[in-house]
Amino acid sequence: MKRIALLLFFIATASASEVILVKIKGEITEGTFIEIQNAYEVANKENADLLLVEIDTPGGLFSSTQKIVEIFLRSEIPVVAYVDRGSICASAGTIILLSAHITALANGTAIGAATPVGMTPGTENKTINYIATYVKDIANTRGRNAEIAEKFVKEALSLTAREAHELGIVDVLADSREELLKKLNSRIIILNGKEVKIDTKNYRIIEVKKPLRAEIYGFISNPAVAVILLMAGIYLLIFGLTSPGMLAEIVGAVLLLLALAGFGFISVDYLGILLIVLGILFLIAELLTPTYGALSIASIISIILGLVILVKEPLMPLEFYDFFLKFAIGIGVGIAIVMTFMISKIMKIRRKRSEMGEVVRLKGEVLEFKDGKGFARVRGEIWNIESEDDLKRGDEVLVISREGLKLKVRKVENRGSVEIGDKKMD
Secondary structure, three states: OHHHHHHHHHHHHHHOEEEEEEEEEOOEOHHHHHHHHHHHHHHHHOOOOEEEEEEEEOOEOHHHHHHHHHHHHHOOOOEEEEEOOOOOEEOHHHHHHHOOOEEEEOOOOEEEOOOOOOOOOOOOHHHHHHHHHHHHHHHHHOOOOHHHHHHHHHOOOEEEHHHHHHOOOOOEEOOOHHHHHHHHOOOEEEEOOEEEEOOOOOEEEEEOOOOHHHHHHHHHOOHHHHHHHHHHHHHHHHHHHHOOOOOHHHHHHHHHHHHHHHHOOOOEOHHHHHHHHHHHHHHHHHHHOOOOOHHHHHHHHHHHHHHHHHEOOOOOOHHHHHHHHHHHHHHHHHHHHHHHHHHHHHHHHHHHHHHHOOOOOOEEEEEEEEOOEEEEEEOOEEEEEEOOOOOOOOOEEEEEEEEOOEEEEEEOOOOOOEEEOOEEEO
């Protein structure tokens, strides 16, 4: 009996459909796209019967959203997008859901509100019209209610799960993953022009974890993180160039490259970039030609204004912009003040050291001397000295060269005269 039961178990396992599961959580970033792409590649490799995408997102980057949509529209594996209880599906999440072969929502959830938002009051009509047309085309491709899909963008329409089902946006209502897979059994979809029957009578779920590459790209393509990397990179680079030898310029360059990589996936306002560059130029001008803080203040103001309008992502949630406004001001003021203070202090020290270095060809008085070494007063300062001459306390010496805090001197034979070559000048 045990052998028969074991045999039946292996037969059932062998005939079970493979369902690849991947979860979208939080804001859509480039890391989200890489995670979906990885899951799709795993599904292809495993010859899976279904790709199940569970969505819980308030929105995100438009470029990354488009890449995910393209994967779904070209997929050779049936894609099911599901919003489970307690999850959010708005803005970019709505667009991703519409592009799946089958859409499913749990009762008590909602979908919609994909109207573009921005940092400045009002968004250009061409942006709204473009995204509305894009979403409408996706709905038409999947045979869904295109007029309702268009209203998600133009009118910020939101629908409950039941309303979305009745209006032809959602295909299945299911309150759990198990109920969903049960309802999907024997369902027929059109895949690449052919009818495909889904078999989920027996299934095996394989959950795909987020790869390290997705974690890294998700981190640097987060607009808030990209801003921190940008600011830290710029100031550390300037700090390093004004104070070589501390490796700050290397760290700054690395952070700046990471920031540029992150901003490569983010839609930005070029006016914001110009204001940030202008702020950097103000800071450099302050360091080269001190204006007692006037240019430093102008630098901080210019950089903050640049940061405030820098990010121009239409599908990020409204809460993000509320946070980002305060964040940009805080991070701009904080980093700018700290780094401006540090760089200014370093420049003052360098100027002081430069002034201290102007002792060559000056004369001084020996305070103590023994075995070729001693101390002398030069320009009112006490210095270590070395000399090949036989010196004693009170002798007048001429500084020939300097090595750090040590001076090489020679005796002045006639007090009050300075030797230049073979000539003497009174």
